[in-house]
Each structure stands twice: as structure tokens, then as C-alpha cells.
Amino acid sequence: MKLYCLSAHPNKPCIILQFKEVTIMLDCGLWAASVTNFLPMPLVPSQRLNSLNSWVPRDCSDPQLDGELKECGGRIFVDSSPEFGVPANNVIDYSQIDVILISNYSSMLALPFITENTGFQGVVYATEPTLQIGRLFLEELVQTVERSPKAASAKHWKAMQHLLLPPLKDAPFVKSWRHLFDAKNVAASLSKVQMVGYSEVLDVFGALTVTPVSSGYCIGSSNWIISSQFEKVVYVSASSVINPHSTKIDLTPLKNADLMILSDLTQTPLNDPDSSMNGFINAVAETLGRNGNVLLPCYPSGVVYDLFECLSDQLAQRGMANANLFFISPVADSSLAYSNILAEWLSGEKQNKVYTPEEPFPHAQLVQHNRLKHFKNLWASGFNEQYRQPCVVFCGHPSLRFGDSVHFMEMWGSSPLNTVVFTEPDFSYVDALAPFQPLAMNVKYWPIDMSLSAQRASKLIRDARPKNVAVAAIHLEPPVAAPHRIDFVIEADCPILPLRRGEVVTVPVTRQKEQLKICPSLAKTIRPTSVRPGVNLATVTSSLLVRDNKFTVNVVEDVPQKPIVIEKPLASGSKRRRGAPTAVQTVELMPPSIKQRKPSAYTWGTLDIDDLLARMSSEGILVAKPEPDSNGNCVIHLPKEDTLIQVEPNSTHIFCPDEALRSKLRTILMRCLNKF
Amino acid sequence: MPEIKITPLGAGQDVGRSCILISIGGKNVMMDCGMHMGYNDERRFPDFTYIAPQGPLDNFLDCVIISHFHLDHCGALPFLTEMFGYSGPILMTHPTKAICPILLEDMRKVAVERKGESNFFTSQHIKDCMKKVTAVTLHQSLKVGKDQVLEVKAYYAGHVLGAAMFRITVGSQSIVYTGDYNMTPDRHLGAAWIDKCRPDLLITESTYATTIRDSKRCRERDFLKKVHECVDRGGKVLIPVFALGRAQELCILLETYWERMNLKAPIYFALGLTEKANNYYKMFITWTNQKIRKTFVQRNMFDFKHIKPFDKSYIDNPGPMVVFATPGMLHAGLSLAIFKKWAPHENNMVIMPGYCVAGTVGHKILNGAKRVEFENRQFIEVKMSVEYMSFSAHADAKGIMQLIQYCEPKNVMLVHGEGKKMSFLKEKIQQEFGVKCYTPSNGETSVIHTVPSIAVDIDLPLLKSEAKQYNSQPPDPKKQRLLHGVLVMKDNASTMCLMDVEQACREAGIARHVLRFSSTITVDDAGPSSKTTDKLYQMIKSHLDDFNVHLIDGAINVESVMVNVDCSENDKKNILVSWTNEDEELGSFILKLLQNMGR
Incomplete structure (x- = not known):
């Protein structure tokens, strides 16, 4: 069993599991934080951004580098369409992948890089919400990146990375960063996804089964159980015990695995989601209270539903029920609509609402009563008429490099009345804001990350008792920023295998058994012999059928062999006359049949000499009792027949030139010995 | 031999009151718990005393599964759980769980409030009953009960929103x-x-x-034509439906037709639940078909422009109209009330879009009754035209055969149909698929014997050595793969593992006793002994072409058989042949071969 780690970032996991000759990819996350090293792509040309100074490293006169890098507030940015961190493609050939298992919509955004133009021929499994919401994420990403194209794409800076300034200087694996795919690739890639339900058992070539179980992290998020008849691997991806709207995490199936692979733990261990939620609400209320606007850069689904719910509720309590809430995304309408038809994937409380029948999320009501207004983009019809300040705008992209969030940053950044609140944990807010500096607006950082903390994960390991754990190496040391926080380190009683991008880990799980099915007709012929109390043995010769990696045995079809005919001259004593035809005798010999080629029984135990001699004498073979030597060996000699029987504790050797006698002796010996 | 027992308590050679008891691998499961619409006495519920004459049923029943929300499949559920004492697991899909209590409540009201029946379950009973339900999703393998032996998996059935087929597995047996x-x-x-x-x-x-139903399109066109004609001549069209299911499909059909033909006659939907009912369809849109699912963000198929809620006062309105009213079989409620008013006028029309069980008014008029009797010896003349449109979404004969082809069962049982028709289909199934087909009547137990295969473990090295041997040979798909080993059974056969003989002896803690036989023959052959060996090697090889014959250190080896030529340089050579008892056939064959070879 082998693990290949293809991702440098444990929250955008991509791991290959090889077991029983099956290659399974676990998630394929897209690391988007790379884009914070690029200049924002505003909707309308920004004079400020266009007038930024070009930057070239000192002692570097490469003319090609000119204009690729711009400086803002002491940081440098690449002036190009943004590039993304994708899984390593030099560790394994993607065309070898048999199955891709997707845990949740945020861990699948690199899928087109894996499945398109790579020779990939496998199948992708994901739950229905993962597919539908993942599609929304991908569509939004592609549309917002494509709508403000850059004239040129920079590529020379990568060769000079060591000469640049941090953080770009230290950015990992920049050579593997790639431009985004297009809508066609997204559609083609998603057409390879097969929808599955929780606890659905899916067969992989008969060798393994894979089953998604709820991970509690978001709508339709799953952990995966990968099992053979005897071994079990659990892949615990983003999991949560606190998400208020999705199905609860299913812990029982995670127990007693040979290997537990852990990924996607919380990215903000220092922040508690509940107090972040309060912080967010207070920030919004304060800003609205002073007639300021709030920008909330967000993804089009997920925590944003909770933000809508809590915010509208709290604002109503504070007498601000009429606050203008806008949700702007190319997929806003779909996101809101889908969230209310996926009842089967929601928490019990939300599910019960459907039975009344009411929409599970209150944002359906908010939209109906025009308290939450959603638009595809800023130029969508109706937006201008509806737009009122002060307001709260939820829009993408949380990196502030593309999408409508760029526009609002440019528009609102200079006023100290306004506030931008960061709730998505995927990006450093300092990095996100860097190209907009200097800023007058308020900045709040209230990250809401529902996934497990290291402490929770360690408890999960304790409760689930896996034999091995594999986890990203960075979780095995306290963070550089907080070296005393050893509670951020994963602990386990079993061996821990560290995962690092580009490395292969051999998992100490060795297969010892496989399942075999015995057909009833063969089973009837099996005659067990008791060799010890409670232990029975039976020698079995069977015909093996291997189909879809399943092994079945049946009765051997005994094919008769063709006899071998040997022509042999008649007894050599008779004189041959010249020219006369040679007198021949034909002998037919039967080679052993298919079934006879395998032993029908085995002899065991020690030979009782007295018993043997008694049986021999009753058959008319009389010999003197031999004297055994000190080791219990003895030799029985039949001088007349030139025959010798050497008896040792675990073997008997018969030298006998006479076939008839040998056959007789064999019969006698078989009677003296135990058989199974 | 293990067996599966099936006893229908309802739906055996009958439609209505579906309730089938299954006994499989020591587990007892009830499939559906329906009520019969044609009866008003105790016959409307299945006879649960069959399971346990004294109740409660918990000791006799491990699980109840409801396939969909139609009352002939779930109508007796509150009776079972709240009045007969069953508290075990109940499984149904999410939409069924959502919609089922509404239909139950509807039915309860008709039975208790209009007909004044007592000894019926109450609203609270329905609520308490639904609390005990576990909702399942499609394709989920759900293990039921403490021992987790019973496994249930739901498949999409199409019939109505949330309808499912269920597979039950216990060990190697499944239904x-x-x-x-x-x-x-x-x-x-x-x-x-x-x-x-x-x-x-x-x-x-x-x-x-x-x-074998004609094409769907034809039936739809026919339906629309009839409605259109009736409305044109100023008549009123009554379409008795159940609140959820067919009603939504017909609404979509009429809505698009009205839009296209620009018709003005009003269409009413009389339930009080219209909006609510359509809400279920909106929220469970993942259970509808591909087309609706794809377009639901832009346009909700269940927001109707032309269809308005019905008020009772409209019954006597003049002029044409189309009214959908519940219940679907004209056995009670509003549809029956409207029917009584409209039936005597020949301009009007009633379209029965679904099956009607025997005993209902719907069934009577479909059979051509021109005069229908009601309670209090009241008679109604039926002059309106009566049309039957088979819109009810059941599989037809072709569909049933298709499903059999899909899942390849070893036996088939027909239920939920009329005896006569069943026997026709039974013949066909037995002919076409060569499987046994059962058609039990209510209370009749069918026993099905199953042939289980036994699962044992196999030591991986044994399996791998066979594969290595097999792969080293030229491919021949017809050739048998031989697997030989010793089956080790321990602790009353609770662990069984096939392994090679050495491993098996180690596992059992015993020592083998190897018997070896040796024999010498003498042949005349000049030349060095190595040349003789070579000759023998070639000969043995030519006669044993599918054995591995090796020449190692001047000895010929085939399995455990060894052939040695002594080193004397004489013309006479002694050949020693030796083999173990396990290779007796092969050893004695080679010995004979050498004894008889020409010189």
C-alpha cells in the first residue's frame, strides 16, 4: 500500500492511494492563494493600478522581465492573468488513475487539470451537492477570471524568483503554477463525475469498495471508506462537528481502520468560529450604524448561508431589519436555489422544515421579501435601481484579485466609514489587501473555519483507533508563529506517516488474505478430518474462476487424457530374420488426468512400526522386527525382493523394484498413517 | 437448505392494501403497510393478527419498509404502530416521509369527520407514527437493527415523487x-x-x-383532445386525482396546452393544498426528471399560471371549467360531491386518470354503471361521459419484463394485480427467463429455496503462486485454473481458510509424514550418462507437454518426481525414479514410460 502526496497545502489536498493494483486519487484541491501575488483584475480600468511602478531586481538587466512585475506598498505583484497552484503532475501519470474520490466542493476545483487532456480514463465519484455546488464554484471562478482579461501573460519572472522580494520570493512551487482552465474544460471534466449517496457502496473492479459517509463540514461533504474484504482505509477530509446546517458527521464507519488519512484541518486554529460570527455581526452592525458600507468577500456557497441567516436575524433584533443586503455572483441565483432543494443533505433541524413544507434555509424567505437581493453581476438588469447605500455586499472572489470584490475595494477603500470583513480562511487578509494599500477603510478579520482542530482530530484518532495515521507533515510540529502551541500538533498512539508534496510513503499494511467463494457442488464433496479437537482439515482440489477480481472455486472438470501409445519390439531374446517385419507390441500408458495431478490427501503423524509389521504379515509379507536406532529411525529389509523400507519420524522411503509389491506396500502404509 | 418465506397479507392477487411479509435469514420484514380503499370494515387493514395473535409485534417483526406515499401502500401504518403496538424501525424515502402524513391526515378526516367512523387512528397517532420513521436516501446501504445483519438499499422507482424499490439483503440471500x-x-x-x-x-x-400501453404521446393527445372538446361545447370536466403525483403531471400538461391554444376556460385545482403540494415538488426537485432538474433555477415547472385554487361555491358556476379534485377513486370527499352534481348532465365529462379499486364509485362507473347507489338509498343517474385514461404510472407488461432483465432475479413473484392477468404474465416470465414465478394469494405462504455459496478465506501466498503459475503459461481461456490447498477449519468452522499444505500443518500444529517411493530400472545405452539423461529428458518432456519438466544438476524433475541416471560409463545404465506419495499417478506413469521405452 502506497501513498503519494501531490499537494503542498493540506487544505487543498490531493493524495494518491495505491492498493491492490488500484490507483485512487483522494481529492484534487486547487490552491488559489497563489493569486494574491498577482495584480487585481478590476472590472473597469483602474488608474491607480495602471500607474504602479514597474519593478526589476537589482543587478538584473533582463529586458524580458520589464513590465512583468509592479510594486505597491513595498510588495511586488505579477502583472498577468492569475496562476493557481495545482497538484504535482510529475509524481504519477494521471492516465493511470482509476478512481477520483471527491470529499467536498472546495476540494475539487483542480479537477479539470487532472481529467482533461491528460489521458485520464477513470471515473470521479462525488455526492450530488458536491457536484452541483462544485459546478457553481468552477463556473464563478472561470467567468470572473475571464471577464477582465490581461493583454499579456508574464512568464519570465519565474526564472528570477530567487531575486524577488518576499512573499513572492518564498512562494512554493511557482514553476508548477498554471493559468485557469476554460468553461469547456469545466463542462467536460464535470461530465465524468458520477453522483453517489452517503453510505452507498461502490465497487472498484471487484478489488475494493468505496463508500462516502457524512463529514459534517458542508452540504454533501463526505469522508471516504475504502475497503477490501480484510483491509480498511479511511480518508478523513474536511470534517466538522459544529457546522449548523449540514448532516452530522458519521463517526462509526471511521473506526478500526488499518490506515486513516487526515487532511484539511482548520486553517485558523487561533479563532473560534462562534466568536468570529459574533465579531462579524458586530462589525456589520457598527458600520451600518455609521452609514458605512460593508464588503464581505466570500465564496458563492457554504458559510455564506449561515452568514445570511445569523446576520438577518441579528439585524432584525437590533432594529435594522431593512438593511440592504446584496449577494452578487454569476451563480447567486443557482446557489440560493440549490441550497433549498438539497434537504436530504441537511441537518435534522433543517430537514424537518421541509416536512412542513418550508424552505430549509431562511434566505429563501429573505429573497421573497426582498430583504436579500441577488444579482449575477454589477451590470445585471435591476441592480442600479435596487442599489442603495449603506449596504452589505456579499461577493466574490475572497482573494480580492478578480470578481466584483475588486470593484468594491476600489470604490469603498478610501472611506473610513466603510468596512471589509474577511471570513474565508483560505487567504491571508494581509496579502489580499496588499495591492489596495494605502487603505482608509476598516479591516476586520473574523475567519470562520468549521473544520476540525488538531485537538479534535487527535481525539478522533483516539476514538477511531486506526493502526496507522497519515497526515501532512506540517501538522506534526507547532506552527512557526506559535511554537509553544503544542496543542496544534496531531497526536496518535499508532505510527504517524508524514505527507509532503512529491513524496511517496509506503504504508505498513500487508495483505495476508483474500476472500474465496466455494460453490455448493464443490462444498458437498469436501470431507473434513479432525486432526485435533476443534481443528479440521480437508484437502481441496478445485477449479478456480477469477472474475472482476472475485475468486470462486468449483468442482474440477476432469478431462480424460489421451493415452500415449508406445510401440515396443517383442522380447529381445527371439531372433529376428532379415527383412521380416519387426514384431512389435503396443503399450498404452495413461498420463495422469487433470485431477490426479494434485494430491487427493496428505499423510501425517508418525508411523507405528508394530502396526506396519502386523499389517504386512497379514498380507503375507514376513520380516524380522528391525531395531530402531537412537533417533527412532529404522530400516526394514526384504532381501528376497531387494526391497528396503526406511522409516523416519516424518517420512518413509520405500525402495522397491517390483511394481506389484510396491503397490501393496503403499496400500498398507496408507492404512497405517493418518490422512487429511 | 436455506429458504425465504413470503406471505402477502394484502396485494396477493389483488390491488390495494399492499402488505407483504418476508422472512429471510432469520429476519422478518414487512414491505408496505397499506389500506384497502374499497372496504369500510376491518378488511381495509391487513390482518396483523396473522403475525402475532395477541400483539405486540416487536418480537416478530424486525423492520417495516414503505415504498411510496400512496395510501394503499402506507395507509395502515399508524394503525400498525400506534394501535397494534409496533415500535421497531420504519424506513421510507425523504419525500415519502414528508408527504405521507398529509395524505394520511386527509384520509383520516374523510373517514372520521365525514363518515363519522370511530376506532380510527387520530391526528396525534399520525404524528407519533411519523416520528418513528427513518428516512433513507437512494442507493444508501442501510444496516438495520442492533446486529446490523439486515441491509436495505433503495432504488429510484419513478411511480410518484419519492417512490422507491427496495433491496433487502441478509447474508448471501436477497430480495x-x-x-x-x-x-x-x-x-x-x-x-x-x-x-x-x-x-x-x-x-x-x-x-x-x-x-402494453400505446405511446405516451398518443395518450396525452387523446386526453387533451377530449378535454378541449368538452370545454368547447360548454361542458365541465371533472378529473378526480390524488393531491400529489399524477395531479402535478396533468397540471403541467394542461398548463402548456392552455398556453399554446390560448384557451380561456378556467382550470381549478381543488385541494386547499395546491401550493403546499407543489412546494414539495419544488423542494424535492432532485427526485424529478432530468429536464425539470436542469431548468428549475430559471423556471419552476410547478408554478402554474392558468391553474387556480378551487372554491366549493364554483360547483354551480355556469360555463365550462376543468376541475382537479381529490380523492382519485371517487370514493369520498370533494371529488364525489362534484361528481354527484355534474353526473346527470350529458355535456359534462369525468376523466378517471388512474386505477380504481373494486367497490368505489370510480370503479362502478368505469364498468359502465349508469345508475349509482349511495347511502340512504339515494340514486344518481350518470349521463356525463366517463373516460378512462391510463395515466397512472405503473410498469406495463413490457416494463415488468424489462425490470426482470435489469436485475436478473432467480425467482419472480407477482403481487398488486388481478389474479387472471397475473397467470398470463407468469407464463410469459417462466417462458422467457426460465425462472420460477409465484403468484400467492393473501395469507398464502410461498417458500423459496436458495443455494448459498460458502465464503472462506484464502491465504494470499497460495493465491499468488497459482496466479504466477497461470500467468507463466501461454494464455488459453478454455483451460481450467487449478487451485489446490488444504482447508483449515477451526472453532466449529467459524474460521475457514484455504492454504498450502505446509502452512496448514503449521496452523494445525501437526507434522506431515512424507512417503517416498524409489525404483531402479536398467537400460542399454552407450555413451556418457549425461547424454542418456538428455534423451530421457526430451522424451519425458514430449509426453508431458503441459507439465514443468526441469533438468537440474543432471537430474530430471517433474513436480516431486526425480529421475537420475547413474554415472557408470557402461552401456548398461541404471535409472533411479523416485516420487512422493502425493505424485503417485505421475511417478508411476513416468516409471512405466521408462520401462516401456523403445531402445
Whole structure:
């Protein structure tokens, strides 16, 4: 069993599991934080951004580098369409992948890089919400990146990375960063996804089964159980015990695995989601209270539903029920609509609402009563008429490099009345804001990350008792920023295998058994012999059928062999006359049949000499009792027949030139010995 | 030999009151718990005293599964749980769980409030009953009960929103129960689907056992034409439906037709639940067909422009109209009230879009009754035209055969149909698939014997050495693969593992006793002994072409057989042949071969 780690970032996991000759990819996350090293792509040309100074490293006169890098507030940015961190493609050939298992919509955004133009021929499994919401994420990403194209794409800076300034200087694996795919690739890639339900058992070539179980992290998020008849691997991806709207995490199936692979733990261990939620609400209320606007850069689904719910509720309590809430995304309408038809994937409380029948999320009501207004983009019809300040705008992209969030940053950044609140944990807010500096607006950082903390994960390991754990190496040391926080380190009683991008880990799980099915007709012929109390043995010769990696045995079809005919001259004593035809005798010999080629029984135990001699004498073979030597060996000699029987504790050797006698002796010996 | 027992308490050679008891691998499961619409006495519920004469049923029943929300499949559930004492697991899909209590409540009101029946379950009973339900999702393998032996998996059935077929597995035995299903997609639902799960028994409904329905499009056109004609001549059209299901499909149909033909006659939907009912369809849109699912963000198929809620006062309105009213079989409620008013006028029309069980008014008029008797010796003349349109989404004979083909059962059982029609289909199934087909009547137990295969473990090295041997030979698909080993059974055969003999002896703690035989023959052959060996080697090889014959250190080896030529340089050579008892056949064959070879 082998693990290949293809991702440098444990929250955008991509791991290959090889077991029983099956290659399974676990998630394929897209690391988007790379884009914070690029200049924002505003909707309308920004004079400020266009007038930024070009930057070239000192002692570097490469003319090609000119204009690729711009400086803002002491940081440098690449002036190009943004590039993304994708899984390593030099560790394994993607065309070898048999199955891709997707845990949740945020861990699948690199899928087109894996499945398109790579020779990939496998199948992708994901739950229905993962597919539908993942599609929304991908569509939004592609549309917002494509709508403000850059004239040129920079590529020379990568060769000079060591000469640049941090953080770009230290950015990992920049050579593997790639431009985004297009809508066609997204559609083609998603057409390879097969929808599955929780606890659905899916067969992989008969060798393994894979089953998604709820991970509690978001709508339709799953952990995966990968099992053979005897071994079990659990892949615990983003999991949560606190998400208020999705199905609860299913812990029982995670127990007693040979290997537990852990990924996607919380990215903000220092922040508690509940107090972040309060912080967010207070920030919004304060800003609205002073007639300021709030920008909330967000993804089009997920925590944003909770933000809508809590915010509208709290604002109503504070007498601000009429606050203008806008949700702007190319997929806003779909996101809101889908969230209310996926009842089967929601928490019990939300599910019960459907039975009344009411929409599970209150944002359906908010939209109906025009308290939450959603638009595809800023130029969508109706937006201008509806737009009122002060307001709260939820829009993408949380990196502030593309999408409508760029526009609002440019528009609102200079006023100290306004506030931008960061709730998505995927990006450093300092990095996100860097190209907009200097800023007058308020900045709040209230990250809401529902996934497990290291402490929770360690408890999960304790409760689930896996034999091995594999986890990203960075979780095995306290963070550089907080070296005393050893509670951020994963602990386990079993061996821990560290995962690092580009490395292969051999998992100490060795297969010892496989399942075999015995057909009833063969089973009837099996005659067990008791060799010890409670232990029975039976020698079995069977015909093996291997189909879809399943092994079945049946009765051997005994094919008769063709006899071998040997022509042999008649007894050599008779004189041959010249020219006369040679007198021949034909002998037919039967080679052993298919079934006879395998032993029908085995002899065991020690030979009782007295018993043997008694049986021999009753058959008319009389010999003197031999004297055994000190080791219990003895030799029985039949001088007349030139025959010798050497008896040792675990073997008997018969030298006998006479076939008839040998056959007789064999019969006698078989009677003296135990058989199974 | 293990067996599966099936006893229908309802739906045995009958439609209505579906309730089938299954006993499989020591587990007892009830499939559906329906009520019969044609009866008002105790016959409307299945006879649960069959299971346990004194109740409660908990010791005799491990699980109850409801296939869909129609009352002939779930109507007796509150009776079972709240009045007969069953508190074990109840499984149904999410939409069924959502919609079922509404229909139950509707029915309860009709029975208790209009007919004044007592000894019926109450609203609270329905609520308490639904709390005990576990909702399942499609394709989820759910393990039921403390011992987790019983496994249940739901498949999409198409028939109505949330309808499912269920596979039950205990050990190596399995059953598929279809409930009602539909093999052709319709305007709002998809077609039933099941994988090739090869159950020991398929229990399928057979409502349309002998019907091969004409194409869907024709039936729709026919329906629209009849409605249109009636409205044109100023008549009123009554369409008795159940609140959820067919009603939504017909609404979509009429809505688009009205839009296209620019018709003005009003269409009413009389339930009080219209909006609510359509809400269920909106929120469970993942259970509808591909087309609706794809377009739901832009346009909700269940927001109707032309269809308005009905008020009772409209019954006597002049002029044409189309009214959808519940219940679907004209056995009670509003549809019956409207029918009584409209029936005497020949301009009017009633369209029965579904099956009607015997005893209902719907059934009577479909059979041509021109005069219908009601309570209090009241008679109604039926002058309006009566049309039957088979819109009810059941599989027809073709569909049933198709499902059998999909899942390849070893036995088939027909339920939920009429006896006569069943026997026709039974013949056909036995002929076409060569499987046994059962058609039990209510209370009759069928026993099905199953042939289990035994699962044992096999030591991986043994399996691998066979594979290595097999792969080293030229490929020949006809050739048998031989697997030889010793089956070790320990602790009353609770662990069984096939392994090679050495490993088996180690495992059992015993020592083998190897018997070896040796024999010498003398041949005349000049030349060095190595040349003789070579000759023998070639000869043995030519006669044993599918054995591995090796020449190692001047000795010829085949399996455990060794052939040695002594080193004397004489013309006479002694050849020693030796083999173990396990290779007796091969050893003695080689010995004979050498004894008889020409010189």
C-alpha cells in the first residue's frame, strides 16, 4: 500500500492511494492563494493600478522581465492573468488513475487539470451537492477570471524568483503554477463525475469498495471508506462537528481502520468560529450604524448561508431589519436555489422544515421579501435601481484579485466609514489587501473555519483507533508563529506517516488474505478430518474462476487424457530374420488426468512400526522386527525382493523394484498413517 | 437448505392494501403497510393478527419498509404502530416521509369527520407514527437493527415523487421489492432503474400485467383532445386525482396546452393544498426528471399560471371549467360531491386518470354503471361521459419484463394485480427467463429455496503462486485454473481458510509424514550418462507437454518426481525414479514410460 502526496497545502489536498493494483486519487484541491501575488483584475480600468511602478531586481538587466512585475506598498505583484497552484503532475501519470474520490466542493476545483487532456480514463465519484455546488464554484471562478482579461501573460519572472522580494520570493512551487482552465474544460471534466449517496457502496473492479459517509463540514461533504474484504482505509477530509446546517458527521464507519488519512484541518486554529460570527455581526452592525458600507468577500456557497441567516436575524433584533443586503455572483441565483432543494443533505433541524413544507434555509424567505437581493453581476438588469447605500455586499472572489470584490475595494477603500470583513480562511487578509494599500477603510478579520482542530482530530484518532495515521507533515510540529502551541500538533498512539508534496510513503499494511467463494457442488464433496479437537482439515482440489477480481472455486472438470501409445519390439531374446517385419507390441500408458495431478490427501503423524509389521504379515509379507536406532529411525529389509523400507519420524522411503509389491506396500502404509 | 418465506397479507392477487411479509435469514420484514380503499370494515387493514395473535409485534417483526406515499401502500401504518403496538424501525424515502402524513391526515378526516367512523387512528397517532420513521436516501446501504445483519438499499422507482424499490439483503440471500414503479419517464418523473443485483427473488407489482400501453404521446393527445372538446361545447370536466403525483403531471400538461391554444376556460385545482403540494415538488426537485432538474433555477415547472385554487361555491358556476379534485377513486370527499352534481348532465365529462379499486364509485362507473347507489338509498343517474385514461404510472407488461432483465432475479413473484392477468404474465416470465414465478394469494405462504455459496478465506501466498503459475503459461481461456490447498477449519468452522499444505500443518500444529517411493530400472545405452539423461529428458518432456519438466544438476524433475541416471560409463545404465506419495499417478506413469521405452 502506497501513498503519494501531490499537494503542498493540506487544505487543498490531493493524495494518491495505491492498493491492490488500484490507483485512487483522494481529492484534487486547487490552491488559489497563489493569486494574491498577482495584480487585481478590476472590472473597469483602474488608474491607480495602471500607474504602479514597474519593478526589476537589482543587478538584473533582463529586458524580458520589464513590465512583468509592479510594486505597491513595498510588495511586488505579477502583472498577468492569475496562476493557481495545482497538484504535482510529475509524481504519477494521471492516465493511470482509476478512481477520483471527491470529499467536498472546495476540494475539487483542480479537477479539470487532472481529467482533461491528460489521458485520464477513470471515473470521479462525488455526492450530488458536491457536484452541483462544485459546478457553481468552477463556473464563478472561470467567468470572473475571464471577464477582465490581461493583454499579456508574464512568464519570465519565474526564472528570477530567487531575486524577488518576499512573499513572492518564498512562494512554493511557482514553476508548477498554471493559468485557469476554460468553461469547456469545466463542462467536460464535470461530465465524468458520477453522483453517489452517503453510505452507498461502490465497487472498484471487484478489488475494493468505496463508500462516502457524512463529514459534517458542508452540504454533501463526505469522508471516504475504502475497503477490501480484510483491509480498511479511511480518508478523513474536511470534517466538522459544529457546522449548523449540514448532516452530522458519521463517526462509526471511521473506526478500526488499518490506515486513516487526515487532511484539511482548520486553517485558523487561533479563532473560534462562534466568536468570529459574533465579531462579524458586530462589525456589520457598527458600520451600518455609521452609514458605512460593508464588503464581505466570500465564496458563492457554504458559510455564506449561515452568514445570511445569523446576520438577518441579528439585524432584525437590533432594529435594522431593512438593511440592504446584496449577494452578487454569476451563480447567486443557482446557489440560493440549490441550497433549498438539497434537504436530504441537511441537518435534522433543517430537514424537518421541509416536512412542513418550508424552505430549509431562511434566505429563501429573505429573497421573497426582498430583504436579500441577488444579482449575477454589477451590470445585471435591476441592480442600479435596487442599489442603495449603506449596504452589505456579499461577493466574490475572497482573494480580492478578480470578481466584483475588486470593484468594491476600489470604490469603498478610501472611506473610513466603510468596512471589509474577511471570513474565508483560505487567504491571508494581509496579502489580499496588499495591492489596495494605502487603505482608509476598516479591516476586520473574523475567519470562520468549521473544520476540525488538531485537538479534535487527535481525539478522533483516539476514538477511531486506526493502526496507522497519515497526515501532512506540517501538522506534526507547532506552527512557526506559535511554537509553544503544542496543542496544534496531531497526536496518535499508532505510527504517524508524514505527507509532503512529491513524496511517496509506503504504508505498513500487508495483505495476508483474500476472500474465496466455494460453490455448493464443490462444498458437498469436501470431507473434513479432525486432526485435533476443534481443528479440521480437508484437502481441496478445485477449479478456480477469477472474475472482476472475485475468486470462486468449483468442482474440477476432469478431462480424460489421451493415452500415449508406445510401440515396443517383442522380447529381445527371439531372433529376428532379415527383412521380416519387426514384431512389435503396443503399450498404452495413461498420463495422469487433470485431477490426479494434485494430491487427493496428505499423510501425517508418525508411523507405528508394530502396526506396519502386523499389517504386512497379514498380507503375507514376513520380516524380522528391525531395531530402531537412537533417533527412532529404522530400516526394514526384504532381501528376497531387494526391497528396503526406511522409516523416519516424518517420512518413509520405500525402495522397491517390483511394481506389484510396491503397490501393496503403499496400500498398507496408507492404512497405517493418518490422512487429511 | 436455506429458504425465504413470503406471505402477502394484502396485494396477493389483488390491488390495494399492499402488505407483504418476508422472512429471510432469520429476519422478518414487512414491505408496505397499506389500506384497502374499497372496504369500510376491518378488511381495509391487513390482518396483523396473522403475525402475532395477541400483539405486540416487536418480537416478530424486525423492520417495516414503505415504498411510496400512496395510501394503499402506507395507509395502515399508524394503525400498525400506534394501535397494534409496533415500535421497531420504519424506513421510507425523504419525500415519502414528508408527504405521507398529509395524505394520511386527509384520509383520516374523510373517514372520521365525514363518515363519522370511530376506532380510527387520530391526528396525534399520525404524528407519533411519523416520528418513528427513518428516512433513507437512494442507493444508501442501510444496516438495520442492533446486529446490523439486515441491509436495505433503495432504488429510484419513478411511480410518484419519492417512490422507491427496495433491496433487502441478509447474508448471501436477497430480495427486491418494487412497490409501484414506472419504466418510462413521464413529464415530471424519471424511469425506474436498478442494477444487476441478481436477487434470489424479485417481488414486482403487476397492475398492468397484460397491458402494453400505446405511446405516451398518443395518450396525452387523446386526453387533451377530449378535454378541449368538452370545454368547447360548454361542458365541465371533472378529473378526480390524488393531491400529489399524477395531479402535478396533468397540471403541467394542461398548463402548456392552455398556453399554446390560448384557451380561456378556467382550470381549478381543488385541494386547499395546491401550493403546499407543489412546494414539495419544488423542494424535492432532485427526485424529478432530468429536464425539470436542469431548468428549475430559471423556471419552476410547478408554478402554474392558468391553474387556480378551487372554491366549493364554483360547483354551480355556469360555463365550462376543468376541475382537479381529490380523492382519485371517487370514493369520498370533494371529488364525489362534484361528481354527484355534474353526473346527470350529458355535456359534462369525468376523466378517471388512474386505477380504481373494486367497490368505489370510480370503479362502478368505469364498468359502465349508469345508475349509482349511495347511502340512504339515494340514486344518481350518470349521463356525463366517463373516460378512462391510463395515466397512472405503473410498469406495463413490457416494463415488468424489462425490470426482470435489469436485475436478473432467480425467482419472480407477482403481487398488486388481478389474479387472471397475473397467470398470463407468469407464463410469459417462466417462458422467457426460465425462472420460477409465484403468484400467492393473501395469507398464502410461498417458500423459496436458495443455494448459498460458502465464503472462506484464502491465504494470499497460495493465491499468488497459482496466479504466477497461470500467468507463466501461454494464455488459453478454455483451460481450467487449478487451485489446490488444504482447508483449515477451526472453532466449529467459524474460521475457514484455504492454504498450502505446509502452512496448514503449521496452523494445525501437526507434522506431515512424507512417503517416498524409489525404483531402479536398467537400460542399454552407450555413451556418457549425461547424454542418456538428455534423451530421457526430451522424451519425458514430449509426453508431458503441459507439465514443468526441469533438468537440474543432471537430474530430471517433474513436480516431486526425480529421475537420475547413474554415472557408470557402461552401456548398461541404471535409472533411479523416485516420487512422493502425493505424485503417485505421475511417478508411476513416468516409471512405466521408462520401462516401456523403445531402445
